[in-house]
Structures are given as C-alpha cells and as structure tokens.
Amino acid sequence: MDRAEKLRALLALHVAGARLGHAASFAALVDLAGPRLLAHARRLSDDGETAHDLVQEGWAAIARGLHGLRDDRAFLSWALAIVTRAAARELKARIRDRETVAELARQHAEPGADPPDLRSAINELPTGQRAALALFYLDGLSVAEVATALAIPPGTVKTRLMHARNRLRALMKGDEHGRT
Numbered sequence: 012m013d014r015a016e017k018l019r020a021l022l023a024l025h026v027a028g029a030r031l032g033h034a035a036s037f038a039a040l041v042d043l044a045g046p047r048l049l050a051h052a053r054r055l056s057d058d059g060e061t062a063h064d065l066v067q068e069g070w071a072a073i074a075r076g077l078h079g080l081r082d083d084r085a086f087l088s089w090a091l092a093i094v095t096r097a098a099a100r101e102l103k104a105r106i107r108d109r110e111t112v113a114e115l116a117r118q119h120a121e122p123g124a125d126p127p128d129l130r131s132a133i134n135e136l137p138t139g140q141r142a143a144l145a146l147f148y149l150d151g152l153s154v155a156e157v158a159t160a161l162a163i164p165p166g167t168v169k170t171r172l173m174h175a176r177n178r179l180r181a182l183m184k185g186d187e188h189g190r191t
Contacts, residue, residue, distance in 0.1 A: 018043070018087070019084045019086075019087065020084070021043065022040065022043055022044060022083070022084070022086045022087055023083035023084045023086065024036075024083075025037070025039040025040045025043065026040065026077065026080065026083040026086045027083055029077055030077055030078055037074070040073075040086070041070065044086070044087055044090055045066070045070075047087065047091070048066050048069055048070075048090055048091065048094050049062060049063070049066050051091050051094055051095070052065040052066050052069070052094050052097075052098065054152070054156055055094070055095065055098035055152075055156065055159065055160045056098060056101070061101065064101075065094055065097045065098050065101060066094060068097045069090065069093045069094040069097050072093045072097070073090055073093055076093075095159055095160065095162070096162070098160055099160060099161060099162055102142060102146075102160060102161070106138055106141065106142055129179070129183065132179050132182040132183055133145075133179065135178075135182055136175050136178055136179070139161075139171050140171045140172075140174055140175035140178065141175070142161060143157055143161065143168050143171040143172055143175065144171075144172060144175040144176075144179075146160055146161070147168070147172055154168050154169060154172075
C-alpha cells in the first residue's frame with residue numbers, strides 16, 4: 012500500500028467516525044486534510060488570508076455535506092472540489108465588484124476620449140476572458156489552475172486567453188469594438 016493509499020484509508024476511517032458524530036474524528040480530518048486544502052486554496056487565491064477564508068468556508072461545507080459523501084475514500088478529492096468552488100465564488104464576487112467599478116468609470120468617461128489604456132481595455136473584455144486573463148497573467152496561475160479555479164476545461168482557458176489577447180490588441184489600437 013503506497014502513501015497516498017494509506018492516506019485515503021485513514022481519511023475514510025475518520026470520515027466514518029465524523030459521520031457518526033465523533034468530534035475527534037472530525038478533528039483528525041482537519042489535521043490530515045487541512046494542510047492540503049490550504050495549499051490548494053493558496054494556489055487558487057492571491058493571498059494567504061483569502062486562502063484561509065476559503066478553507067474555513069470549505070470546512071463548513073464539508074461538515075454540512077459529509078453525510079452525503081458516497082465514497083469515504085474519495086474524501087480528499089471531494090474536499091478539494093469544495094474549496095475550488097469556494098474559490099470560484101470568491102473570484103466571481105471580485106469580478107462583479109470590478110465590473111461595477113468599470114461601469115461607473117465608463118459612465119463618467121468623456122465621449123471621444125483617447126484609446127483606452129491597458130487597465131481600462133482589460134475592463135472592456137467579456138467576464139470570462141477578463142477572469143482567465145487576470146488569473147493567468149496577473150495572478151500567475153497555470154492554464155490548469157485557471158481551469159480549476161473557473162471550473163472550465165483547459166482548452167476553454169486557452170481559447171479565452173487567445174480571444175482576450177486579440178481583443179486587447181484591437182482595443183489598444185483604438186478599435187472601440189475590439190475587432191481585429
């Protein structure tokens with residue numbers, strides 16, 4: 012039995028105990044899986060505090076949903092998926108906030124102004140392209156990590172990045188519609 016298999020078996024044992032209401036088993040789950048969840052959250056977020064918040068939100072969801080886990084040996088991948096969804100919700104909230112700010116800026120912009128600078132050009136991108144671009148270039152995530160954070164296939168990330176770059180290029184050249 013390799014190390015990963017031993018971990019899965021130990022986690023499964025504690026999942027069964029936690030499901031029966033044993034606080035010590037749930038604490039053992041936190042001790043065993045917590046560092047892995049935190050490392051995953053750090054890969055998906057831009058700072059340690061956000062990562063801790065994501066893991067806390069994840070543990071709350073894990074505690075609520077533990078009874079519904081069908082395969083106790085799949086606990087770690089299930090818990091990682093919960094943290095991934097928490098990160099995606101956080102990202103969507105940030106995007107909504109940025110869109111609100113961008114919309115306010117657009118409402119107060121002067122008509123006939125010069126072509127947009129890079130920051131405002133990024134704000135002109137569709138939400139999906141803007142999110143992929145920010146995670147890849149600004150947060151330094153890999154294509155696989157962006158795919159996980161946005162819950163989309165890696166090929167879709169690559170396509171969104173390609174369209175975002177093309178649209179940015181057009182916007183920076185002064186084509187207000189972003190056509191190349």
